[in-house]
Amino acid sequence: MKYESVIGLEIHSQLSTKSKMFCSCSTSFGKKQNTNICPVCSAQPGSLPSVNGKAIEYAVKTALAFNCKINKNSIFARKNYFYPDLPKGYQISQYEEPLATFGWINITTKDNLEKKIGITRIHLEEDAGKNTHNYDGSLVDLNRAGVPLIEIVSEPDMRTPEEAVAYFKKIRTVLQYLEVCDCNMEEGNLRCDVNVSVMEKGQKVFGTKVEVKNVNSFRFVEKAINYEIERQIKIVEAGEKVQQETRLFDSSSNITKSMRKKEEANDYRYFPEPDLIPLVLDDSFIDHQSTTLPELPDKKKERFIKSFSLSNYDAAVLTSEKDISKYYEELVSLVGDAKSCSNWMQTEVLRALNEQKIEIVKFGMPPKQLSSLIKLVLSGEINQGTAKEVFNEMLATELSADQIIEKKGLKQISDPTAIEKIVEEVIKESPSQVEQYKSGKVALMGFLVGLVMKKSKGKANPAIVNELLKKKLN
Amino acid sequence: MDILKYSIPKIAKMLREKKISSQELTSFYLNRIKNNKKLNAYITVLEDSLDIAKSIDNAGVKEKDPVLKGIPYSLKDNMLVKGIRTTCASKILENYTANYNSTVAQRLNDSGAVLLGKTNLDEFAMGSSNENSFFGPVINPWNHKHVPGGSSGGSAVSVSAGLSQFSYGTDTGGSVRLPACFNGIASIKPTYGRISRYGIIAFASSLDQVGPMARNIEDLAIAYDVVCGPDSKDQTCSIKAKESMYDFLSSDKASFEKSFSKKKIGIPRDMIKEGVSEDVLKSLDESINVLSKMGFDFVDVKIPNSKYALDVYYIIATGEASSNLSRYDGIHYGYRSKNNKDLDALYSYSRGEAFGDEVQRRIMLGTFVLSAGYYDAYFSKAAKVRTLIKNDFNNAFNDCDMILMPVSPVTAFKLGEKTSDPLTMYLSDVFTISVNLAALPSLGFPSGFDKTGLPVGMQLIGKHFDESSLFSAAKMIQEKKPEWFNNVAQEKDSVK
């Protein structure tokens, strides 16, 4: 590959406050159009913004989690442009003095290496409303207008679509850990614009960047970047110049399209918002936010490796989402055996979530229930194969492990006299195999064990079966 | 009974003694409004204010009730009163009904004062003569060929012509003090942040401040007291607890006169040079005389950067205004052009057809000073020179406690005299705008009349949040010069 791509992301995350950024309207999603509105967010004459303290708290937490330098004197600014979903004719955002700058996070590349991605800035702003279109015009709903957002702008530190996706996922994980964003991408809680350029490998000067807007899923980020890289390389190879422009990702055809905006539309005439005094944050506030930060994914992963003796891979999987790690930790606290809990999580629980296409919070089997099943395996009451059967039955019926084992009579037989009886029966019924075994074909042992298991309907304790068979035949 | 001679405390007493009713007061003013329609002071007159007065009378005005209960007033039509049309004197809001109360209106409503109507103004408070109204110019009641001053011309006229007991305007660069001066009444532009701007239609957010107007200092103090104080809905409104100016003025007179014996008043001679009329200069000398006799000392102070104030002001005010007025877009409320084939047409025709010339000129100017390539040389530069002006005042206040100067270089000019030349019109504000830029309080008081019988006015500028010094001095001036106060304008041909 002769070319290298340079990628930066601008991620907009909706803060999960109860009320909007500058007014007391509800932020709840899915309400009837234009019912979560008031004089402030619908820009009635004379109305004034009033900063939501919780949004500031969430934004500072986020900035600290991304190792940013917090600006103790940040200022709100007006970004002026006309659009029907923007009733004031300007968006209150931050421009020259954002809330936080100079942060970073680590991602894991596909070669399993850590890579540091720089975060240029994090700033606060308000969301716009929503325009929809029908046959004779467009319709405007302002329910979303004024919902608090933070914009997280990365450095152009990513070189492949995979890295961009890993970064986006990592941001999402951290935001979930912080509990500052619902991160529901379908509801638009987390949105992403992508900056892509290409250059010849080894070059120091980046190519002309193109901004792709509204790339709102991990899959789309990958597709949009791949499309852009291909498109831009074609332009360069044809000896032409890439146009600096804003494009829109079309998820139905997986291509990006030029937005053909007028040139003048880009003069936003930013200036400090005179209706809001500078946002002054004192040290004690910042310290408080810092000391009350929850354990973040990287720290948690380290701890899982250390105290649960998990592999790097297992720990990464189990900390990839806050709720998964929470489930896992609860399971370990009930069961005790961290390694088998990890196996159960990865082989059964995550598989079931995948099949049902649900998040772990909606999973029908709480850790308590699963723990009793795992404990039955560990104590030898049932074997692994039976346990998997019971697990599926539990999901289907919501009965407890004990109830299913009881109902189906699946309890493992560990009584030597009962097993001895079956063993004797099998020896009697398979004289030729017994003969061959005794003449040296030891591999037949497995076959004989299988017969015993079958006869016991899988309930016999395999270890005891083995032991008794050996004793009888030798 | 001559209601127009009475102050608010006197009327409040009469209401409690049942010597007068709120209905009598209200219909008295409503009649005068009707008989003086040609002054064009009101955009909307609230006939049902009589019903409100009636319910107040029925309930009876009690001793403990707020002093303003049952007393009629008017509001500039850029302050929102829920359920009442608020036009800002613009075609773009011609039919707009406010859907919430401004904090000012809410507090007045809570006090039981009776709102007579919404007064005329320069469109979006942009103007110095009140000739820029969609509803036509306001007329100066002292001489009908002259302007009343702007932008709160209707409010000033409602007080000076006896069409309300007291009123409120907004002052961005002198819009309360200038019309009050041209009308011979008292006014105050408080420290920025004293009065909530919530529900006041913004012109320039970092400069706008509500200001009361009245025929005497007691009324002014009461009108000031009721609306000032912290408001969580306006983050630029100060959290400093309010102190009652009326209570302060009514306190032991001897002690506050004594506390003033050593106070110094600065005169910025370097500002009061070119273009100041002889009558105004004479009046300034007379005010100095009065104040000297009361024991004040005078010093010369310098505000060197005030020579840039006009330019700084027109950059900052128009820059902010260009953004503040973006919400009038024909989409969410207000005038929508029929010429709306596409979105761009809807925007530019709605705004182009409904904003008046002066508003458009200022939007253009404001858009220019904020635009790419010009922001640093204009908007950002102006904000820095603004700091220098504020510092000049701070330095001056090291040598004095208050500053005295005229409100305007001239008395009320003729209608149409300056409309063709925006820059000359802007120069009317040359003495008032520095105060807004520095966010200081300034109390305007009437100081007699010029040769032609038009009122002259002075202003006392104070330190940040030191309104009490201004009120005290003004009260003392009123005692020495009662003939300057409680005047009701009556041109020969006006109907009483």
Added chain:
Amino acid sequence: MKITGDLVDKIAGLAHLDVTKKNKSLLAEQLTQIVEHMRVLDQVDVSNVEPMFHGCIETKPLRKDEVAPFEHELIMSSATVTQDNYFTVPSIIDGENE
């Protein structure tokens, strides 16, 4: 600094004001005159001077995150044109969201 007809058009475009029917040359002339007057600021030395963008600078408590519903019907009833409780505008062809 001369405000030319082209610059007037550009500013009017940004401000979304239709000035075609107005006397554009008079507007250009008036704006030029005002802007020329403003060049007086060029002579002021403002190095190391902080800009003053706000009228009041005071630290104060921020708003609590509490929901207070508003009579939203009032807002929709003062809207210019509505359809099914939406504000309406001519069709927007380009660009979802800024």
